[in-house]
Amino acid sequence: MKVMPLTSRGISTSRLVLGCMPFGGGWNNDPITETDRLSAEKAVDAALSIGISMFDHANIYTRGKAEETFGGILRNRPQLREQMVIQSKCGIRLADGSVPGHFDFSKEHILESVDGILGRLGIEYLDILLLHRPDPLVEPEEVAEALGQLKSSGKVRYFGVSNMSVAQMRFLQRSIPDQFAVNQLEMSLGHLDFLNQSILVNQESGANVNFSEGLMEHCQMENIQIQSWGPLAQGRFSGRSVEDEPENVQKTAALVQQMAQEKGTTPEAIVLGWLMKHPAMIQPVIGTINAERIIACKDAERQSQLMTREEWYCLYISARGQAMP
Numbered sequence: 001m002k003v004m005p006l007t008s009r010g011i012s013t014s015r016l017v018l019g020c021m022p023f024g025g026g027w028n029n030d031p032i033t034e035t036d037r038l039s040a041e042k043a044v045d046a047a048l049s050i051g052i053s054m055f056d057h058a059n060i061y062t063r064g065k066a067e068e069t070f071g072g073i074l075r076n077r078p079q080l081r082e083q084m085v086i087q088s089k090c091g092i093r094l095a096d097g098s099v100p101g102h103f104d105f106s107k108e109h110i111l112e113s114v115d116g117i118l119g120r121l122g123i124e125y126l127d128i129l130l131l132h133r134p135d136p137l138v139e140p141e142e143v144a145e146a147l148g149q150l151k152s153s154g155k156v157r158y159f160g161v162s163n164m165s166v167a168q169m170r171f172l173q174r175s176i177p178d179q180f181a182v183n184q185l186e187m188s189l190g191h192l193d194f195l196n197q198s199i200l201v202n203q204e205s206g207a208n209v210n211f212s213e214g215l216m217e218h219c220q221m222e223n224i225q226i227q228s229w230g231p232l233a234q235g236r237f238s239g240r241s242v243e244d245e246p247e248n249v250q251k252t253a254a255l256v257q258q259m260a261q262e263k264g265t266t267p268e269a270i271v272l273g274w275l276m277k278h279p280a281m282i283q284p285v286i287g288t289i290n291a292e293r294i295i296a297c298k299d300a301e302r303q304s305q306l307m308t309r310e311e312w313y314c315l316y317i318s319a320r321g322q323a324m325p
């Protein structure tokens with residue numbers, strides 16, 4: 001049986017990941033409320049109840065409050081830590097006064113960020129640290145020094161990237177001895193360029209595709225886990241109102257609903273199962289904080305195994321709004 005790249009590296013994890021971006025309230029400096037804490041804990045419990053063991057963070061989510069809220073749950077229930085794979089990200093600086101938001105892969109920023117992450121989560125080590133978005137001013141040797149220090153001090157076990165092209169991964173990897181374990185990118189029925197890139201080689205319409213050429217193949221060859229952010233397409237195909245959406249979205253939402261009914265499952269499981277059928281063994285990072293919707297994702301892996309090639313293409317073509325070339 002095929003195994004996930006992360007599993008084959010010795011990281012035992014679920015196929016689905018819970019994205020913790022909405023934890024802790026808004027992206028402001030308001031204090032975390034009891035309601036925020038309770039809804040986060042309900043989401044974590046719902047995730048655990050369907051076998052999700054991996055949790056995705058970033059130091060910037062709700063300005064640090066997402067990690068702080070999660071840390072509060074772990075402080076009350078420390079036995080949960082060892083059952084979890086905890087991933088976070090750094091490398092983005094939010095706007096501050098007159099300084100606009102920007103990216104920062106300097107050694108100092110990476111080291112400081114990880115100390116902040118561990119402090120807020122209240123844990124000794126991160127399982128995986130991702131470099132959040134490519135910084136054009138990156139000096140790979142500097143990143144290598146930072147990651148080397150984090151590894152040798154035991155603060156981080158594995159490293160990865162997010163929103164990076166093949167060239168950017170290779171450029172960094174020349175200086176970094178630890179092989180990246182993850183690349184996290186936006187992929188869903190509503191964000192299809194990861195597939196369009198491979199079917200439009202040598203086609204004029206391929207000029208409009210916005211996905212790093214060969215990235216899917218590179219990650220598969222190098223045993224790098226591809227994670228998809230935005231995998232539910234913010235609910236556009238699984239129950240959110242589509243009244244104002246284009247025709248292809250409306251038709252695809254109806255097709256998802258029909259398939260779910262015929263198969264006795266949920267629209268969420270169809271939408272995620274479609275992504276998970278890809279041979280790269282994509283790991284969806286779901287961003288819902290609604291416990292019922294989290295539970296509605298439970299059947300996704302099974303649906304990915306049951307989905308036929310024809311069904312998979314029907315969904316792809318419908319969402320693309322165009323026949324295959």
Ligand SMILES: NC(=O)c1ccc[n+]([C@@H]2O[C@H](COP(=O)([O-])OP(=O)(O)OC[C@H]3O[C@@H](n4cnc5c(N)ncnc54)[C@H](OP(=O)(O)O)[C@@H]3O)[C@@H](O)[C@H]2O)c1
Pocket residue numbers: 018019020021022056057132162163184185228229230231232233234235236238239240241285286287288289290293
């Ligand atoms: N690496 C990156 O650059 C990056 C960027 C963005 C996000 N991420 C990660 O990926 C995770 C997921 O991203 P995402 O939030 O964009 O993904 P998503 O799972 O596609 O969307 C989740 C959002 O859609 C809403 N939603 C889902 N189904 C719905 C329905 N049927 N009706 C109404 N609303 C519905 C959810 O609201 P409810 O909570 O009310 O269900 C939530 O706001 C984040 O938590 C974060 O961990 C990473």
